[in-house]
Amino acid sequence: MPPVLSKPTEQPMETTVNTTAEGRPDFISIRDFSFFYGKKQALFDISLDIPERQVTAFIGPSGCGKSTLLRNLNRMNDLIDGIRHSGDIVVNGRSIYDPHIEVISLRKRVGMVFQKSNPFPKSIYENVVYPLRVSGQNKKSVLDETVERSLQGAALWDEVKDRLHESGLSLSGGQMQRLCIARAIANRPEILLMDEPCSALDPIATVKVEELIRELKQEFTIVIVTHNMQQATRCSDRTAFFYLGKLVEFDETPKIFSNPAQKQTEDYITGRFG
Amino acid sequence: MPNTKKTLPGHATEQNRFETSKLTLLVDRFMTVFIKFGGALVITSVLGIFVFIVLQIWPLFAPPSVTPLKSIPLPDTKYALLGVDEWGAKPFLVEPDGSLLVVDYETGETQDQSLNLGITGQVTAAFLNKREQKIILGTSNGQFVFVSPNHTSRESGGRQIIDVNPTAETPSSIGDPGMPITDIAYGDSGSSKLIVALQSDGETNRVTASLFKRKRSLMGKNKEEAAGTHDLTPMIPGRPEKILVPVTGDSVVVISESGKVSYLVLADGKFELRQSFTPFGDLANSHINVANFIFGDVSIAFASDSGENRIFSLFYPEGGKERLFGITHEFPNLGASPVLLVSTLRNKAFLLGGGKELSLRYSTTESIRWQSRVPYPVSNAVISGKYQRLAVLDSSNTLHFFQIDDPHPDSGWKALFGKVWYEGAPGPKWDWQSTGGSDDFEPKYSLVPLIFGTLKGTLYAMLFAVPIALLAALYTSQFLDPRFRSTVKPTMEIMASLPSVVLGFLAAIYIAPLIERQVPSLLLVVVGVPIVAAFSGFFWSHLPIQIRKFIRPGWEWIVFLPLLFISAGILWYLGPAFESVAFVVTDPATGQKTADFRAWWPAVTGASYDQRNSLVVGFMMGFAVIPIIFTITEDALSNVPKPLITASMACGASRWQTALRVVMPTASAGIFSALMIGLGRAVGETMIVVMATGNTPIMEWNIFSGMRTLSANIAVELPEAPHHATLYRTLFLGALVLFLLTFAINTVAEVLRQHLREKFKTT
Ligand SMILES: Nc1ncnc2c1ncn2[C@@H]1O[C@H](COP(=O)(O)OP(=O)(O)O)[C@@H](O)[C@H]1O
Ligand SMILES: [Mg+2]
DSSP states (O other), X not given: OOOOOOOOSOOTTOOSSOOOSSOOTTSEEEEEEEEEETTEEEEEEEEEEEOTTSEEEEEOSTTSSHHHHHHHHTTGGGGSTTXXXXXXXXXXXXXXXXXXXXXXXXXXXXXXXXXXXXXXXSBHHHHHHHHHHHTTOOOHHHHHHHHHHHHHHTTOHHHHTTOTTSBGGGSOHHHHHHHHHHHHHHTOOSEEEEESTTXXXXXXXXXXXXHHHHHHXXXXXXXXXXXXXXXXXXXXXXXXEEETTEEEEEEEHHHHHHSOSSHHHHHHHTTSOO | OOOXXXXXXXXXXXXXXXXXXXXXXXXXXXXXXXXXXXXXXXXXHHHHHHXXXXXXXXXXXXXXXXXXXXXEEOOSSOOSEEEOOTTSSSOEEEOTTSOEEEEOTTTOOEEEEOOOOOOOSOEXXXXXXXXXXXXXXXXXXXXXXXXXXXXXXXXXXXXXXXXXXXXXXXXXXXXSTTOOEEEEEEEEOSSEEEXXXXXXXXXOEEEEEEEEEEEXXXXXXXXXXXXXXXXXXXXXXXXXXXXXXXXXXXXXXXXXXXXXXXXXXXXXXEEEEEEEEOTTTTSSOOOEEEEEEOXXXXXXXXXXXXXXXXXXXXXXXXXXXXXXXXXXXXXXXXXXXXXXXXXXXXXXXEEEEETTEEEEEETTTTEEEEEEEOSSOEEEEEXXXXXXXXXXXXXXXXXXXXXXXXXXXXXXXXXXXXXXXOTBOSSOBOOEEOOOSSTTOOOEEOSHHHHHHHHHHHHHHHHHHHHHHHHHHHHHHHTSOHHHHHHHHHHHHXXXXXXXXXXXXXXXXXXXXHHHHTHHHHHHHHHHHHHHHHHHHHHHHTSOHHHHTTSOTTXXXXXXXXXXXXXXXXXXXXXXXXXXXXXXXXXXXXOOEEEOHHHHHHHHHOOOOOSSOHHHHHHHHHHHHHHHHHHHHHHHHHTSOHHHHHHHHHTTOOHHHHIIIIIHHHTHHHHHHHHHHHHHHHHHOOHHHHHHSOOOOOOOOOTXXXXXXXXXXXXXXXXXXXXXXXXXXXXXXXXXXXXXXXXXXXXXXXXXXXXXXXXXXXX
8 A cells, every 4th residue: 555645845836726635626727728730630629627636537539639638738749840739728827838937847747657658778766766867856865765655656666676776677567657657756746647557558457557546646636548438437536528629528527427418428438439 | 153263363273372383482492592602602701811811910920940951061171251142052161271162052062162362371260241242351461352252143944053253352461460360350331441350469469440442433443542540459458359340331349358349430530439348247257259240230149158148239328429239139048158140131130059059039029030959069150141041060061051931030929019129229119110211121010009000090080079979969869850850861971971082182181281270270169169059058048938939949050050150260260369379489599489389289298290190180080980970879869769758858857858868878779889880980991091191100199190000001001012021911910900909899899789788778
């Protein structure tokens, strides 16, 4: 059982909004957001409020723009040529497109886990402390503490504590993905983005990661993209259903799966298409 | 519907539809054999080249063979001299009455050629001037006479016939009339002749030097006239025993009974005692048994009674103004009391003999080429001019012939790789100098300066190329907009295919003179531009994001490139001003101050300044190496999996942090290969070095002096190298060393690369 993680004492973007136990209901606020890859529009006028310290799942058929929206939350799409957007995304009261903030510091606040695990060809230890190192943190005691906390947070500590200096690539697929999760939470971000984190994992590893997600939501605001509907029901609090770049429906997960408001949603969750 | 059997085109029936066609099988089988054969052929030819090179080199290290031929008994008398022609076919001996006994090696016959010398006494001393092949005889009543054996060679029936037609000049007297001459020698420089005779009647001893000047008359006939006689006796300590006169006839070396050697030099028509030394002063018995000049007449080999053997050479001692003798080589004891020490006419070898021991030694490399115990006590010997035949006279007057097969006596490990004390040098050193001005020039074949030069050239080239190539590759692959990358790379690849002779030509004709004039400018640019770059980068990153956002990532060079060019231009034109401030030398003679880097550098560092120097080579070779390193490194960096870069960016790393911490380590194996391939290119690079340096085989790291690399050496020397001569084989050895060098580099590189690849493998 990973211990309950302590709240980060200092937040880079302290706002006046006080955080209740429930968390802010509009911690991430996406407003009329449209997105273009060159001429191709991938997202159409999305408006969506993601509550703090809850798991929000994005579901929808392939190519409907789930990953695109997710990658916009930490502006990873900036690396792509010819992109364009309209509308705004506000995190914790401040626009991520604010010209005064560096995209680098935004990414430090937002951890990300990818569909395919991508540990660096470095030791397990170095993989976990990488976000700290690039922030200029090289104090051994801090790094050691972070490694243990993050690996425990990622439910990997017991498995690797004796071989922290072996290559991260020597782990199994599920372990590698949990290593990536440990890396993503090492710098204590506020938000954790996960893009189909279990799609390349076997069922047992998937169960472990899902348990982990339920633990982590006590600490982080989690947005998870999944095409596995069981997974969404098992570990998310709220679910957003996208279709062809549009947000079709966004509600409490039990409501979406038991009593969807839209016909399209119902068709999708009952497997009539997708 | 009737079941119609469909047959595929080219197949007769349904049955053989699944059969593979005969042709496919045939081609398959043929290609298998062909590829195997081709592979074997390639391996065989590479091995063949290797074997060929090794075969070419082997004789350099092979021990010589000295094989006995025949023995010819001679009439029993006391011979004063043993000489031989160039080919060793007709040795001759001087009999007491002055007649020549000519021995025919082929037939074994001896022929007494008496000359009407007109001398009254017996021949008591004789000396053969090897360069002139002329004998001087001294008699018991103080006379001397010149005798020429006059060997001539002619062809008869496809065989070489050597004829001897001795002639004699008229005898004259020297020194004390009637006093027996016990030793005599002469030297002839062409314009003057020096005859030195040692006379002894048992009690008194006299050393007389007679000088003759030769004037060339209009008719082309030489006229000799006496130019003074000098009594050298007062200058010699103790009883003189032996006289040596170098072929140049400008000095005399007299050996006294006590083992003391006096070096008398003829200067302005007068003799002066320049040096007096005792070669075996440290031994209980310092007496010198035998001594002789080594070919070139700059070194003397001495042997003591006990068989010790040392070489003394003339050289300018450190800080000295006059050439003096100093010990340069020492050989192991002969193991017998020496009675003969004969040198050759071709190289620095000499034969030392005594008792029943014969030892063929090579003075420069201090090596014993051959040593043997013969079944007879030896008394005299001679080596043919071609260093191919040896004739040894034993104490019972039998002449024994030997075949010498020693094509590379001057070679061997020591000569090629060790420090060698060459004649005239003040100490042992590594030296390469294959050809010289005079006949008795001794080639120096140390490969060490060439290996050094190779490393030096490589070092400076890599010093210039590696930072530029690596940073350029990093920038291109990680920071530059992909649109530009697709033009930058092919451009660099075109640069890589520039023939190096063009680069060398450019270096020699344009860059070298340009750099020579503008070293301070270059220094400013080299130091200044990176500083400007660093500063502008720093400044840029601290600009508010509102300004920075006008330049898209990957387009920054649009701002920086002009900035760097302008600053480079400004710095270049500031060079002369910088020179006039920083590089001022004061002429010690006139007190005049001049601002000239070319004068400043030698004045301050003591190292020389050459126009074609390592800086030019490093620069130009860098241009040959940069594209190679760049392209391979760029490939390696671009092949780093995208997810790793994305992961790093998602962790909040900047592009530079990502490049340095993730991309570079992951691509390290590839980068390392690039560096090694660049290194290999620099090590083997020939034309740039040949053209852009003075090809001076010096051993100093000074950046403003040249070098000679192994490859350039081969290119420069091979046209001049006679087939199968030592130089020729040494060049092959240079090639092998070069090969081994690159082989070693590649092996180490491959091992390290595999290690890196294992360490940073991404899947
Ligand atoms: N880098 C890109 N360049 C251009 N189009 C892209 C890029 N990434 C995704 N798209 C397009 O955007 C749409 C949404 O893709 P994505 O967000 O990956 O969908 P999902 O994750 O829901 O399967 C798709 O039509 C896809 O083809
Ligand atoms: Mg996706």
